[in-house]
Amino acid sequence: MNPRRKKRMGLLLALFFGISATVGLVLYALNQNMDLFYTPTELVYGKPDGSKPEVGQRLRIGGMVVEGSVKRDPESLKVSFKLADVGPQVTIEFEGILPDLFREGQGIVAQGILTTATSIEAFEVLAKHDEDYMPPEIAEAMEKVHEPMGYSEEQLKGSDN
Structure with missing residues (x-):
């Protein structure tokens, strides 16, 4: 050469x-x-393809804030609340200022890190902006949950973690 x-x-x-x-x-x-998107049911039982997040994984989760579950620390900006779709509940812990539209019964999306199987340490909470709006990911995920996904009725109704 x-x-x-x-x-x-x-x-x-x-x-x-x-x-x-x-x-x-x-x-x-x-x-x-x-950041992968999950609903509370998918977080607890896994997605239909069998994938499930691991503790320490960053993720986004969307659902409705459970009535009567918001607990605020009077000494700081820490807030904890439960999030649900049609099945089990997941606990979200957040430190910071929540959006003005955040309230019980409201649809939200939280971004954070999975700390236990049913608990998330959020670093961002987003609330929907009007009564008719639902983020497309939540609407699609909730439609899928209403279809038969292999979850038993006992799993969807009886598991309140």
């Missing part, structure tokens, strides 16, 4: 490895910032 071809081959290999490294780092960064 002559020196000119060696030089071209070296440049092509360097370019290939540079592009491969860039694509790999971009995919790694995107994977680190991906």
